[in-house]
Structure formats: C-alpha cells, structure tokens
Amino acid sequence: MSYSKENVESIVNNGISRRSFLKGLAASGVLSSFPGGILQANEDLNTKIPYLGEKSYQTFRNACPRNCYDTCSIKTYVKDGVMQFIEGATESTYTHGGCCVKGNSYVKRVYSARRLKFPMMQVGGKGSGNWKRISWDQAMDIIAKKLLEMKKEDGTLLGAALTKYSGNFGITHYGIEGMFNSIGYTTRLAGTPCWPAGIDAQNLDMGDMWCNDPEEMKDSKFIILWGVNPASNSIHSMKYIYEAKKKGAKVVVIDPVFTEAASKASQYIQIKAGTDGLLALGMAKIIIEAGLHDQKWLDANSKGYKEYKAYLDKEVKLDNVSKITGIPLAMIKELALSFAKAKPATIWMGYGMQRHTNGGSMIRAIDAFVAVSGNIGKYAGGARYGHLNTWGFNYAALSQTKPEGSVGYTGPEGAKGDVAQGKDAKSNYTDRFLNINKTARELINAKEPKVRLLWVACKNVFAQDFDRNQLIRAFQQLDLVVVADQFFNETAKWADIVLPVATQFEEYDVNVSYWHYWLTLNEQAIKPLFEVKSDLEIAAMLSKRMNQLQTGSCTFPQSVDTKAMMAKEFNPGIYEQFGIKSWEELKNGPVKAKAVIPYADGKFKTPSGKFEFYSDKALELFGSALPTYLEVRKPYDKFRMTSPHSRWSLHSQFQNLEWMEDVHPEPYVYINPDDAEAKMVKEGDTVAVFNKQGLLRVKAKLTDNVQAGTVLMYEQWYNNNIYNVNELVDDTSSDMGAFKTGAPGVALHDTFVNFRKL
C-alpha cells in the first residue's frame, strides 16, 4: 500500500496542507485530464484561502404539517445544504421551543433511506412488486394520455377520482384539489374520516366550529378532558393544563380508557363508550335543578332552552344515567355541581367520541351542558372541539377554473371536505362526490362513468380506510392508480405509478392549526432529494403535458414556484388578523392571531343568531331538533374494540422510521385481565382478534386501563407488518357529518370483536 493515511487525512482536514495540496493540483494540470463522469473537474478550485468548510448554519422556518393539533413551528438548521437538526421555534409560546418525538425525528425522516426517490411504474400488475423507473416526463405522459382518453370516451372526466386526507395540511397543498379542478369536473372522495360528526354538531349548536385559544386554559378553574388524551396527542397543550392545575383548577378526564392524560389528572372517570351524551344531559339536569345554570346568559343568547329543559325533565332519569354510563350517581352530581360552580370552566372534546353511531348527538349534548353552565363566550371557558378560524387564506392553489366546455355531474349537490372548494356559480355541473369513509364500496359502485383513474395524495388509503379486501378489489378494477407520497406504503403497493413527493423542508408553504392560533411560514430549507417534487410542481408538469397533447385541457399553471404560490395565499384579512404587513415578516418567526373570545359578543352564526338548543336544521337533517340521548350501536360481537391514536405516529406516518420501531416495534391488543382470564390468555400470548370483517393475529397485553368488555388496539400501521386494525372495522356511519363536510363520519369505535388464544 503506497500511501500514508495520516498524510491524506491531514490534506483533507488541515486547512494549510489542504491549500498547498490543492494549489499543486491546480498547477499540475491534472484537472483537465479527468475523463469526466457524474463528478466533474472543479474549474474553480478554491486554493486561495485555507479551506475551513461551510461551518456556519443557515436557519429556516418550517412547520409540522401532519394533521396534529399542535402544528409546531420549527426552526431548521442547515449546513452546506444538509439539514443538521431542528428545534421547536421559541417565538411561538405554544410550540415553546420543543417538538415531540415525531417532530424531532424529522432529519431522519427527510434523509430516510426508505423515501420514494424516483417516479416508478409497476410493470407486473398491481401488487406484483415488479417496478421500473420512469422519468417524470414519461409519468406525466402516461397520466395525461389516460385522462384525455377518458375524457374522449366518457365525454367527462368524472372517471378520474382524487382521494386526499390529511398527510399534509399546508395551505398550498389544496393545490392538489386545484389540479383536479383545473382538468374539469372530476370525482372526489369527499367528507372526512376524522371529525365530521362533531363539526356538524357544533355548527348546529353555534353556527360554527370555533374554540377558544388553548393557551387560555392556564386560567381555567375547571377543565374536563372529555375523550381526549393530550398527554399523547397534543403534548404542547399539557403545559397550560398543568399550570391551571397548579393554580388550583380541577382537571377531570372522562374516557372509556385510562389514558396518559388520565394519569395526570385530578380525577379520572371511566365511562362506558358511547354513553357520554347521556352523561352530559344528566349533568345539565343536575345543575339546572340545583339552580346553578346561567339563566341570564341563556335568556339573552339561546334558542330552545325551554324545550331542552322539558326534554331533560321528562326523558332523562338520573338513575338511568348512572346505570347506563357506569358512573355512580354521587360522582356525577359532584362533577356537575363543581363544574358549574367554577368559573371559568371548560370542556375539551376529543375526536374519538364522535366516531360512534351517536357521535354527533353526544357532542351536541356536551355543547349544551357547557352552554347551560354559562361558559360559552367566556375567556378560558368554552366547549372546545377545534376551529378553522385562522384559515381564511385565498386558496389560490385550490381555486382553478375548469377548462372551457367541461362537462360534469348533474346529480344532487355533494360534499365539500374540511375547507370549502372553489365554486363555479355559472355552471350547472358539479364534481361527483363519493363518501371517503366508504371508499372501497364507492369506487366499486360508481357508474356512468365508472371510476378508471384514482390519484392518491397525502393519504395512505390502505392504512386509513376500511375494508381492506374490498379495497384491493376496488384498486384492481381501476385502469390507473397514481400514488404520490414520500414513502412506499401499503397503498403504493397497489399502485400503477408512484410519484415521489417533497417533504415540507423541500418546498414553501404556510401553516396554521385547527387548535391553536399561530401562523407559521414554511420555507424551503434544502434542495429536493433525488427526483422528488412538490405536489404543486407535479400539478404543473401534468398541466404542461396535457396542454401539449391538447391545448386548453388543463388550466393549472404550467410551471410553478412554490414560494410564489405560497405568497398568493395571503390576503389583507390574514394580515389584519395576525397583525403583520407582509408574509415576509414570518421569516422572523411565527405570529399569533389577535385574541378573540369565540361568541363573547353573543353572536352565533346559526339561523337564529343564538346558541340553538333547538335546531330546525338538526330536525330537518337528523330527525331531532334537540341534543337528545341516542343509543349507541348494538354490539354484534362479544367485545367492543376501540382504536385510538398512539403517541408515536400519526396514523401510518412516522411509524416507518427504523428508530421508531425501537420505541414501538409491534402492535398489541390490550385486554382487561378479567376478560383475558376468562379466555385463558396470558400476557404476551398471541391471540386472534376477529369479527365478521376479518381476523388479526396480535400479541396480548393485559391492563386495567381498558374496561372489561372492551379491547384496545392502536390504529396505526406497523412497518413490515400486515397488521392494520381497520381490517376489523366496517364502514358504518356515525350520525352526523353530511351537513358540513358532505358525508357522515365513521363509527370506528362501534366495532365489536371476539378473541381467542392461538
């Protein structure tokens, strides 16, 4: 070996010797002798100053866009074009300088070897695993030709369907819907699997879904965390809850499952799943009978209180409430009375609760209880569910006009999703809306024209949607499935084409939360890796190809700059709300909306302008004007199964990272020890959990945290494991959702199973 390791290392690492080495290299003329390949001779060899490397960090503003309450403001540190680390932005009092374990893994996520790197096509048929690289041009050509061919044959583009939810909540990501808007009238998997029943409930009661700033909770005197587990799923909210508790507030968790939040609360009340609404009605009755209701507020601000009270008097029997909810009457009384005496008091309702067949009615009942107690429209009070109050962007990327002469759907008007779509007032046509919560069935059944092309974005259909076997059938009958994602997943497995998508660090965007009130700029911090492209760039490339093939067939801009697109989302309203003059100011850090207490002015956006205990709209749509007790779905198997979110991932996102597997490597079914004993199941045994839908093999963990009669499995997906709890879930609807989001939610938590030891 004719070299000295020390010598080379000194050349590489020591400024002085490196300089003289490079000088010699430049002088020798060697550079002109390189044959050239991917690497090129460096004509501008820097031999003048000792090379010190690009040691200083550049910083960028980013946001975590992954459908998490917390939507963290992030500061990203980059060196020589490579992300080094991120931290929570200190300017946001909410993010408060720290991300969660998922957020902290972003560097590893961006540079994960598992990212999709190139556009690829599955050549042996869906699910064959035989993949070929294609260029972006080829990919766009295939898709564009397919779209134009369908348009020619069907006379419309309703055969092209889009399903998207909710892997990236950045505002410019509505450009994906924009891409579909720009080709004509198409089919959309609409509605939301997440929170629709509750959205409807709050809209019926208050004319909006609008919650107080979570940061106010520090001054609340009584907090009920009702079916919500922020200790796992909104960790940044916990500091306000702890602060309130430290100042003497009572924090009560009501949940069928003993959660991490329950372990940190003053009191935990275990309730039978699906009976929360009845508890709220009972509590309202108790405080009214005790004269602790806020008559003055009710007189001034509500409609139908009399009818509501009459219902409570007549139909709600406290003994029954206790029996059905499984909570001792004395405990219910104590809870209701102490809540009513504490001012301000607030209730935070989780999204799990409304994933029942009576979910919307339960949210209405809780809203009503908070209203009766006089805590609506109060600082640090409120019936908290979520809000879209800071979402008044232009949706410029979304709002694309249809190509001239586009023909669409003429049936009854359909769904919208979380954020209203651009409307086309002049046309008689609409898009065709299919229920996202019945994706498999709807794709199979859609006729005239049938769905032939499906575009999947920001979504892992096979992890999020229901009825896996039907889904496979649905995918197989489609001519072309395009999956645009950052990672290969179960859905990509059934795709014809996968397109690699940029992370938020590789594009510009702007982010707000459906919970807190901060606005965060998301800057492009690094070059897009491999051949990944942002969703907007993909839309532009498709537009370009479509227009080459047929001028005017797509109205989406044919080239985009994500920064310019992001800038177009701002308007005077947003600037006013956040007290800034230009989005450029966000480079200095996130800003918070000017403080407003929802409904403090007594103005509700309901038809009556008041809080509606009695809602004509509810009567018309759901058959009951009042928040009444609706019995939950009847069991169809031995055990109720709940499938909440885990703290380690967001649905299937993050769980694919290798180190996450160290923390949370495999799925378990959590079983109450009494139930386990009856079935002779011991800790660690492998059990089959099954019902009419399917069967899962999974290891058992025994815990008192779940009630007897209930089993729990986290909803996430695990890497290299076919486990998916949704195989056991049918697509039975919850009661509400169709009013505001176009389709009812799914009664996920009304799933029933049996199990046995294997």
Add this chain to the structure above:
Amino acid sequence: MKTIQPHTSSRLDEVKHLRDIFNAQNSKELKVAFDALNASIEISEEDLEVQFNRYFIGPMEPIADPFASIYIDDPDVVMSKSTLHVRELYETMGFTYPLKNIIPDDHLGVELDAYYQLLYLEEAKEITYLSDLRHYFLHEHLSLWVPRFIARALEHSEHDSKAMTFILLQLKSLLIRETTTQGVTA
C-alpha cells in the same frame, strides 16, 4: 500518449461498467452497462431492471441500499457523517458534484465514478498526483462498506437472480483485486 495495455484497459473498463450499472437511469442504460460487463447472461431489459430495483433501488425496501452511510453510520439514513466525509474527499480530489445535496455523495455509482476517474489518471494518463487519495478512498472508505453491501445483497436475496449475483460478484472481485494491487501499473 501511452498505449493502453489490455490488462489496464479491462481493469478500467470494469470499474466503468460497474459504475454505469449503478448510475443507470433506466432499463436501457442498465442493459447496455450490464452487457458491456458480461454478454453471457441472457436477460431482458425489463427483467434486468425489475431485479435491479428490487435489490438496490426500490420503491419497496430494497435488499441492499447502495449508500455508504447505511453501512457506516445508520442503517436507515442517508446524508450523514460518512456522506459528508466523502464530500470532503471529492472536493480535495478536485471534483465538483453537480448532484450535490440531491443524490447523496456516497452513492455507490458516484463513488465508483470517483474511483474510476482517479484510476484513469493513473492508468491512462500516468498522473500520480492523486494516487494517495485514491488509495485512501479505496482502503479507508470503499473497503469499509462495499463488502458489507455485497454480503447483505447476496445473503438476503430471496429472489435468486443470476444477473444480480453476477454484478455483485464482479464488484467483489474488483474490490479484492484493487485492494491487493500495488500502486500504479507501469
């Protein structure tokens, strides 16, 4: 200009063909590079690429990722410490890398390109200025991970692919030969 010896030429060519295999952008480029390395295995363009992707590219988790950092630093992450070390080496060698921060600098195809170009200087041009760096790159970097890459690809291959095995064995013999070859061929 010096006449290239047959021995020298095949040594250089082999590195070049292997480089081209790992840098191929599509079936066609892959097949051309593969055939240049060996004409005796009959395989269609498409089959070759499908197998190659299953082994080294994706989109599903490939059998062996062709990045140094995976074997040196962290089994799941690219663009880490060893990648940046290789970046410094390239810069010292006098290269610029147009795909910097797009394709990690320690991708096998890029590393084979560096190695090829350095070897070319010595073999075809008889320039030895960078010879120490080439040896360092070979012994202190390539030898650290490429054998592990080859071993993983050969071991974990459930899909017995003659073509891939051939590529891997060629790479292995190249590495063995290079690490045991002394200095510059006269």
